[in-house]
Amino acid sequence: MPRTIMLIPIGSGVGVTSVSLGMVRALERQGVAVNFFKPIAQPRSGDVGPERSTATLRNASALNPPEPFAMKYAENLISSSRTSELLENIVERFRQGTKESDVIIVEGLVPTDKHQFANEINYSIAKALGAEMVFVTHPNNDTSQQLKERIEIAVSSFGGKNNQRIAGCIINKVGAPSDESEQYRPDLTEMFEGAHDSLNSNLEVLQMFSKSPLPILGCIPWSSELIAPRVVDLATHLHAKILNKGDLNTRRLQRVTFCARSIPNMLEHFKAGSMLVTSGDRSDVIIAACLAVMNGMKIGCLLLTGDYTPEAEVMKLCARAMESGLPILLINSNTWQTAQRLQNFNMEIPVDDIERIEKVQEYIAGHVDKHWLKTLTGDSSLSRRLSPPAFRYHLTELARKNSQRIVLPEGEEPRTIQAALICAQRGIAKPVLLGNPEEIHRVATQQGIVLTDDVEIINPDDVIEDYVAPMVELRKSKGLTEVVAREQLRDTVVLGTMMLAEGEVSGLVSGALNTTANTIRPALQLIKTAPGANLVSSIFFMLLPDQVLVYGDCAINPDPSAEQLADIAIQSADSAIAFGIDPKVAMISYSTGTSGVGSDVDKVREATKIAQQRRPDLLIDGPLQYDAAVMENVAKSKAPDSPVAGKATVFIFPDLNTGNTTYKAVQRSANLISIGPMLQGMRKPVNDLSRGALVDDIVYTIALTAIQATQAMDKAIANV
Incomplete structure (x- = not known):
């Protein structure tokens, strides 16, 4: 009921x-x-929509x-x-x-x-x-x-x-x-x-x-933080003229500062997220604000009063600041009137502000x-599927149980710094940023955040020598010398991987700046595969509006054999179980059942049999076309006897070309969040990011990595 x-x-x-x-x-x-x-x-007053x-x-x-x-x-x-x-x-x-x-x-x-x-x-x-x-x-x-x-x-x-x-x-x-x-x-x-x-x-x-x-x-x-409006919301409220659009639709305002004093007395108020309000004829304030922006300070916006449009020469001087995304607005009211109008701003969440919602x-x-x-x-009788909010919550709750030390080699990257602070504050992990401490704090200040002691910062220059000998030992069969090891360790991804190999951290997350190859290559050389794993593969968690699906392999293996494809299916099903998803594994092909012939579909058919034999406890079926795997009405006609068709939660693609193309097509066309790639089969967890990753993407990837680290430790203890 x-x-x-x-x-x-x-x-x-x-x-x-x-x-x-x-x-x-x-x-x-x-x-x-x-x-x-x-x-x-x-x-409410002023509402005209639904x-x-x-x-x-x-x-x-x-x-x-x-x-x-x-x-x-x-x-x-x-x-x-x-x-x-x-x-x-x-x-x-x-x-x-x-x-x-x-x-x-x-x-x-x-x-x-x-x-x-x-x-x-x-x-x-x-x-x-x-x-x-x-x-x-x-x-x-x-x-x-x-x-x-x-x-x-x-x-x-x-x-x-x-x-x-x-x-x-x-x-x-x-x-x-x-x-x-x-x-x-x-x-x-x-x-x-x-x-x-x-x-x-x-x-x-x-x-x-x-x-x-x-x-x-x-x-x-x-x-x-929950009341911070977008610049566009205040621009609409004030009926402002847009002199420079910049990041009008995405920047948020944390404070309002009226710039009525001399420049030296105003500089301390030039902060990230500030709306700086000044008369349009105060060229000194405008130029000073733009200089701050060009030096990395993410000022929210400039609001110019009095209907004074800055002179063309001033706007030319500010061109680089405007190109970096600084919104500049112009209104016809004076300072006093502007303050009054701001106080009448409706603080309720706009229905289209999805981020704030x-x-x-x-x-x-x-x-x-x-x-x-x-x-x-507790007594619900209706069927349940793991929704994206439930999955994200499940991730953070699992990660909190064993707060793992996760190294972030791209420690000076702004999104990574923000994600590290969030993870520390929420108890998701103990983040370790690799980078110059002064530069990390400078970037943090520009983002309007203050790093706490819960975020550990390690200067690579201080620790490189500690890992030269261990790295030479790990790679001695390849003839690695101290000189070459020392040079390679200047790459913070390699340094972070060595920290992981030595057991000083529990996992590594990189890729906001580095390519997938640069993130994974050191791990394959220094961490190696887990006992019993024949290969390293990857999955993406695809957060559809009402459930979470698993896609594999979309990042690592270009053209797996039938044996390898079966391994990927089993690894992906086990990962789904570990993260609270009931695995119904669909082996994807261009043909369903016995309707098609050819080497590609034969490979999928053979991989399905191998996987079923190795793991009879899992629901695995194929070959299945994507529509037969995901749509119940199609499944009834194409695969009526399949225990997976129409209900699949884990999708195994026949090769990297198909997997990578499908995941990106679904992600971009449906405008949904994907988390990954999460690597499977590594002795210790290393995970890659997209270079376009958002802060939340990094946070949840860190959570995934922390959970993998805990699971790896639990397996090691169980096998002792």
């Missing part, structure tokens, strides 16, 4: 939509079929929530004493739109001056849907006693403490900033340089765990009580 959870906001500004997003993600992490329903749309919560989830996930009823329609029925008709319609739409769901998150109305009936109708909807109620609130500047009383008053309107349908409450925005009068500020003012920056720590909220009349199911700290979902999901979540999903 599906479970329905209704989130009911206690007052305005509690962030109920963000909590809804996080709850959906938290349940996706559990691998359950979750859906969302906002019964009645509640447009209902915000529903549209946000549609854009950012594979969910297709039912359409909410228009507020005007609901108001008309309520005012004409036809509330029961409204509730019947809500129940009908709810049931039709959420049939295949384990858990449904329902978002209630926010009580406002315009919608004073919100609590009454929320309670009626909860009862009509048979929903368990979770109240959402924020501390504002209440003491724990005041917050307790506020929750009690709210509970009394929903049947009181004895109502068994009240599950608990979630406290959001703990520690949110307040102004001089100690009032909570849901606007951009906390971004203003020099504004009152003391945060209401809400330490008393911690006392709520003993005082609260309800179980506290989540306590979500305030995070300024993802951050909010992951952050809030991480602060919802896990034990309570398990009570929602």
Whole structure:
């Protein structure tokens, strides 16, 4: 029987939509079929498009929530004493739109001056849907006693403490900033340089765990990163003219600085993520900001006021800064008017800001009580597939269990530095950056981040000599000399590989700058294959909207024999199991079953038989065409007796040409995330990155590597 959870906001500004997003993600992490329903749309001032919560989830996930009823329609029925008709319609739409769901998150109305009936109708909807109620609130500047009383008053309107349908409450925005009068500020003012920056720590909220009349199911700290808007959002709000587009759609703003002083007194405020606001005729500020950009400082944008377009000579001097991506905006208001307009900026997440939606979902999901979540999903009877959020969460949770030391040879590369800090902060791994410490800290500062002591930095010049003799010993059969070894160790990938060979780190991740060959060659020479492994192969984890598939081999073996193809299939199935994916292995070919002939399809047919004989415990079938492997309706006609066709989760391609082309075609055409290549068959884990890897790609590859390291250690212990 599906479970329905209704989130009911206690007052305005509690962030109920963000909590809804996080709850959906938290349940996706559990691998359950979750859906969302906002019964009645509640447009904010200025909204002209579809209902915000529903549209946000549609854009950012594979969910297709039912359409909410228009507020005007609901108001008309309520005012004409036809509330029961409204509730019947809500129940009908709810049931039709959420049939295949384990858990449904329902978002209630926010009580406002315009919608004073919100609590009454929320309670009626909860009862009509048979929903368990979770109240959402924020501390504002209440003491724990005041917050307790506020929750009690709210509970009394929903049947009181004895109502068994009240599950608990979630406290959001703990520690949110307040102004001089100690009032909570849901606007951009906390971004203003020099504004009152003391945060209401809400330490008393911690006392709520003993005082609260309800179980506290989540306590979500305030995070300024979650409110960082894109430059394009502020440009739209200000109706700004774009003088230079640059990274308008992707750069985020962490702070706002009004440049009214002389240049020497302003330089300390030129920081990564800053919106620098100055009059358009302040050529000195414009040029100084552009110089900072050309020296690596990733300033958010320049906002020029007064409708003063900079002179052509000034823009020419700034050409290189603009080419690097610096957005430059022009507005006609003065500084005072601009400050007022910024304070009126809507801080809610735009429905098309997928990156920010993802951050909010992951952050809030991480602060919802896990034990309570398990009570929602423990008795689920519907079939489950490992969704991308569930897979990513599974990765990080597995990696955290044994925080492994992972070396990152490209230690001066900006994305790698950011990923190292994230991994250290989240406990995914103990990252080791190889590079010049001064350069690493300089690059970090330009990215607007501060490296903590949890990120280890090793200067290669200080340690190269420690690995010359061990490397000569490892390669003595190849005639390696000390001179050549010392020269090769100047390559940080080789140095990192030697650290791995010597057992000083547990894994290596490279490839943001280096080619696949440069990453893998030292590993093949110095690490070698694992006991019992006949070859090294690779897989990609393909994160489709509603499940994760495994593709192999797409990076290493150009034209494997039937024996090698069987090895790749078995390695890939074992990797799938290790990462929580139920392996149904499809051996891909241009022909299904016995319908085709030729050396290529014969190789796949033979490889299938070998793999089945070696591992009868695995579901392996082939040859199968891709459509027969993945589509149930095609499988019924082409391979009706196959245990794999139409349900495949692991796809083994006949050669590198097919595998690499297919993975890139699927990745780019479907605009989905792929993690890998993850190498299989190595004695110790070494993993390659795409040179176009995003920071998140690097983080999850580090997590994969850490998990592989733990599994390798467990196998070694078991074999002793």
